[in-house]
Amino acid sequence: MKDIIIVCAGGYGKEALQIIKSINSRACQSGKEEPYHVIGFLNDEPDALKGSGIDVPIIGDIQNWKPYGDEVYALGFSNPQVKERIAEMLKGRGAKFESLIAPWSIVSRENMKIGEGCIITAYSIAPEAKIGNFVNIMGSMIGPKVEIGDYSTTTGFANVASARIGKRVYVGSHAVIIGNKKVGDDAYVCVGSVVVSNVKAGTKVFGVPAKRVDW
Known part of the structure; x- marks a missing residue:
């Protein structure tokens, strides 16, 4: 099982969460171990999920985050230029990204x-x-x-x-x-x-x- 952190708690980040849950559910239905354990979101607005009903926490902000181990990341942005900037910044700090x-x-x-x-x-x-x-x-x-x-x-x-x-x-x-x-x-x-x-x-x-x- 991989620990995974979703970068951005906006629409595409929430979409990434649903994909992960669906992948895990499909694995369980097949009698296999869930592939992912969602640690949380990174988001520069700490209250972005308030009132959303989502039970996954925001664990830190994007700008100051430092990868710490074997966790993988999913990038939840749609804007191409923003995706490039954030991905390159986090990769420069050692982040590894997963395709979902x-x-x-x-x-x-x-x-x-x-x-x-x-x-x-x-x-x-x-x-x-x-x-x-x-x-x-x-x-x-x-x-x-x-x-x-x-x-x-x-x-x-x-x-x-x-x-x-x-x-x-x-x-x-x-x-x-x-x-x-x-x-x-x-x-x-x-x-x-x-x-x-x-x-x-x-x-x-x-x-x-x-x-x-x-x-």
């Missing part, structure tokens, strides 16, 4: 790679997908041979078909990226957009078809 895959996700194991520190609640990930480090795939559909760079996030009902997504990219809910397109580093695909052409690095796009916006 929800038991209800349909994930192909055929020539597929998932990096460290990912949180995945995908509807499906097709064969030959390559998922980088600290990627969140939250209720999305990921097609065959998709590549997703480090620290990127895809959100609910997003559909990515055989595309190449760079680092620190955010793909909004219900967005669609059609096959063989490239989305550059630090790009932002807004909610409901349909990407039918390549997206340059650092660009925000919106609409059907998706076009650059400056707001």
Whole structure:
């Protein structure tokens, strides 16, 4: 059994907790030992869970935390730039991050790679997908041979078909990226957009078809 600490008690941190509980429950149903023991959350606001009904404590703040042993960490942020900053800070102090895959996700194991520190609640990930480090795939559909760079996030009902997504990219809910397109580093695909052409690095796009916006 691994001791695990969840970094951030916000929405994605709570999602990570539910994934861990589901993984443990599935193991118990199979007559196996629970894989994880949740130590608590790290969060810079100590009262963030007040009134939430969650029975897992906040054990410290993120900025001043120092890893202390063999515990592993789950990163509960959605913002790609924040994920990178916090992950690199804690890794520099010796933290080791776990990738969590929800038991209800349909994930192909055929020539597929998932990096460290990912949180995945995908509807499906097709064969030959390559998922980088600290990627969140939250209720999305990921097609065959998709590549997703480090620290990127895809959100609910997003559909990515055989595309190449760079680092620190955010793909909004219900967005669609059609096959063989490239989305550059630090790009932002807004909610409901349909990407039918390549997206340059650092660009925000919106609409059907998706076009650059400056707001």
